[in-house]
Amino acid sequence: MLTAQTKEYPLSAELQAKIDLVLESHDNDPTQIVGILLEVQDLNERHYVPEPTAYYLADRLGIPVTNVFDCLSFYSELSATPRAKYPIQVCSSPACRVNRIDTERLLNTLQNLLDIKIGEITYDGRFTLERTTCYGACDRAPSVRINGHVYDHLDSIEKIEALLRSLK
Amino acid sequence: MNESQEMVKLTINNIPIEVPKGTKIMQAAQTIGIDIPHLCYHEDQRIKAHCRLCSVEVTGKKRLLAACSTEVWEGMDVHTDTQIVRDTQVSILQLMLANHHKDCLSCPRNQNCDLQRLCSRFNILESHLPSVVKEEPRIETNPSIVRDPSKCIRCGRCIRACKDVQGIAALTYAGRSSDIVVTTAFNKPMEATDCILCGQCSLVCPTGAIVEKDDTQKVLDALQDNTKHVIVQVAPSVRVALGDAFGLEPGAIVTGQMVTALKLLGFDKVFDTNFGADLTIMEEGHEFLHRLNNDGVLPMMTSCSPGWVNYMEKHFPSCIDHLSSAKSPMSMFGAIAKTYYAQQAGLKPQEIVTVSIMPCTAKKFEAARPEMGRDGYQDVDIVLTTRELIKLIKYVGLSIGKLPENDFDSPLGLASGAGAIFGATGGVMEAALRTVYEKVTGKTLEKVEFMDVRGFDGIKEATIHLPGRDVRIAVAHTLKNARKIMEQVKKGTSPYDFIEIMACPGGCIGGGGQPIGTTNAIRKQRIAALYEIDRTLPIRKSHENPDIQTLYQDFLGEPLSERAHELLHTHYHKVDKPYQFD
Numbered sequence: 203m204l205t206a207q208t209k210e211y212p213l214s215a216e217l218q219a220k221i222d223l224v225l226e227s228h229d230n231d232p233t234q235i236v237g238i239l240l241e242v243q244d245l246n247e248r249h250y251v252p253e254p255t256a257y258y259l260a261d262r263l264g265i266p267v268t269n270v271f272d273c274l275s276f277y278s279e280l281s282a283t284p285r286a287k288y289p290i291q292v293c294s295s296p297a298c299r300v301n302r303i304d305t306e307r308l309l310n311t312l313q314n315l316l317d318i319k320i321g322e323i324t325y326d327g328r329f330t331l332e333r334t335t336c337y338g339a340c341d342r343a344p345s346v347r348i349n350g351h352v353y354d355h356l357d358s359i360e361k362i363e364a365l366l367r368s369l370k
Numbered sequence: 371m372n373e374s375q376e377m378v379k380l381t382i383n384n385i386p387i388e389v390p391k392g393t394k395i396m397q398a399a400q401t402i403g404i405d406i407p408h409l410c411y412h413e414d415q416r417i418k419a420h421c422r423l424c425s426v427e428v429t430g431k432k433r434l435l436a437a438c439s440t441e442v443w444e445g446m447d448v449h450t451d452t453q454i455v456r457d458t459q460v461s462i463l464q465l466m467l468a469n470h471h472k473d474c475l476s477c478p479r480n481q482n483c484d485l486q487r488l489c490s491r492f493n494i495l496e497s498h499l500p501s502v503v504k505e506e507p508r509i510e511t512n513p514s515i516v517r518d519p520s521k522c523i524r525c526g527r528c529i530r531a532c533k534d535v536q537g538i539a540a541l542t543y544a545g546r547s548s549d550i551v552v553t554t555a556f557n558k559p560m561e562a563t564d565c566i567l568c569g570q571c572s573l574v575c576p577t578g579a580i581v582e583k584d585d586t587q588k589v590l591d592a593l594q595d596n597t598k599h600v601i602v603q604v605a606p607s608v609r610v611a612l613g614d615a616f617g618l619e620p621g622a623i624v625t626g627q628m629v630t631a632l633k634l635l636g637f638d639k640v641f642d643t644n645f646g647a648d649l650t651i652m653e654e655g656h657e658f659l660h661r662l663n664n665d666g667v668l669p670m671m672t673s674c675s676p677g678w679v680n681y682m683e684k685h686f687p688s689c690i691d692h693l694s695s696a697k698s699p700m701s702m703f704g705a706i707a708k709t710y711y712a713q714q715a716g717l718k719p720q721e722i723v724t725v726s727i728m729p730c731t732a733k734k735f736e737a738a739r740p741e742m743g744r745d746g747y748q749d750v751d752i753v754l755t756t757r758e759l760i761k762l763i764k765y766v767g768l769s770i771g772k773l774p775e776n777d778f779d780s781p782l783g784l785a786s787g788a789g790a791i792f793g794a795t796g797g798v799m800e801a802a803l804r805t806v807y808e809k810v811t812g813k814t815l816e817k818v819e820f821m822d823v824r825g826f827d828g829i830k831e832a833t834i835h836l837p838g839r840d841v842r843i844a845v846a847h848t849l850k851n852a853r854k855i856m857e858q859v860k861k862g863t864s865p866y867d868f869i870e871i872m873a874c875p876g877g878c879i880g881g882g883g884q885p886i887g888t889t890n891a892i893r894k895q896r897i898a899a900l901y902e903i904d905r906t907l908p909i910r911k912s913h914e915n916p917d918i919q920t921l922y923q924d925f926l927g928e929p930l931s932e933r934a935h936e937l938l939h940t941h942y943h944k945v946d947k948p949y950q951f952d
Contacts, residue, residue: 268540268542271542272544275544275546
């Protein structure tokens, strides 16, 4: 009853080595968990931290796995479930939204071109639309953030289309 | 009160008071009988100040302050009953209700729920806000603990109990803002996490979000079944905790009344787990001597706390050989009930239903272990917590304080004082030492109290002088303390020979199945009551219990005999982790 299904060697040696490097660069310091998770998440093409990886980090850092899960679920930049190759984050803070014509066009264009709504993922797994809190690019609004990179001044349909086309 | 302590003068609701510096507003108010409403605050936990229900007005401050976390200062002028305070408190409760599954009538915590009590106090008869509660199913995948996320008010008391008391951290907050929930890592069922089913989370939960698995109906069904002979055993710590729920002083000893209540409920026989405890001492004590004399695995560790056994199996599987193979008193009792007692009473084991009343949620899991039984039946069929017994007693309308007293039935009802103190941290060790000492020295132990192992300290240690060698012992309660001892055992640096560990704070008297409202102060009163029971009993050593002596003569032979091994001993297994890394 208490027995969990043990999965033999859930991480490939290659991935484990990469994670170990990340941990080493953070001095194996559990207080740097957020930075560690951001880097480990980028090792996965789908930009998330899978369950076995979270358990591995908890094991290596000597912290409860609940701490890792708490961080993963708290920060919108982190995810415990698979995301798209390009998670498109749209800021929901007022400073980005005061120019309503531009921001509404941004959101509508993204939804129309990708044929998904906020929170959904495209059929090919390339794009997802996510709301996020302020990432400090108010002066460059309307903008989106994709994998940590901010794409700014998206004030026309053409620019938005060009951005999507550029992401292969 | 320490006279040299600096005192602070303040007024609360215009009443001048003086309290020691560092006192929080909430405690200061309590000294003059004002109960500031609170939900996330718990007197045994560190302050969280999450729920803000204890907000009060302080003259000169623009905002309301949380009474649980704000220290008083000289000249402070506190008001707990102004309009703005009341409006705030009502609004907070209204917001909580909007996100709460309000099925009070069918909730296991009906009439014993802090949220319900506060709504009643503030006369909130219906929520004025639209419900935003998400329909979420109850999670009842294990035999001990049930979670109902739709009743959670996110106060965090369970998280603190799991992390700070037990050091396990199976529960956590996840998400943020309006999405915040209390859950396990990756939302796994409790039994698939580091949880050991001790139930301390259920003891501190202010609502019905974490409760014990309710088996009362199974008992009622068995009692109505004329083809079944239903017997019940009661753990030592239940008799000093039961009274709480019936308005008696904490620690009130209600043994005789409890027996009457169980007889009135319709049990065919009412027996005492303390008898099983005496039996455990006979086996465990001799096992220890055997290990000591034959270079066995030392330190030997007690194994009667099922939460602790689960912890060992999950967290320190490489040290399992250190656990005593003796079953717990409950399971020993069950095995004897379905063999020796069945023989005596002329019944088939299958006709007997054994019910246990335990202070513990993990006992439900223990009873369900496949190794705790033989020939297709379990030694113990149904385990009820103290809380479930309270429900049953209330169901038949009995008032514990007024019932006449009755004695346990024989032959499994006579127990020594050593059996009684099993319920307190250090009790098993003390009980074992009384027997071990006399067996080794052949002398009569005049002073049976081992004071070194008594008290509420996290880890206690002592040295017992036996002929030929000194025996070093340790006693720990809560798994946070157990971990400290286990790290030494794992490294092979443990200085001890014999270690007692209880998973719950204070031992079984503070178990996860005890009445809601159990605090450390109450735990101490219950411990004192158990020592009082021991002090007043004519027999205080397990091996002097005449019914135990008869049991060995007629049925078991001697301690550690083949039959004793078959019925009274077991083995434990490594529990795999969800993922194993090198």
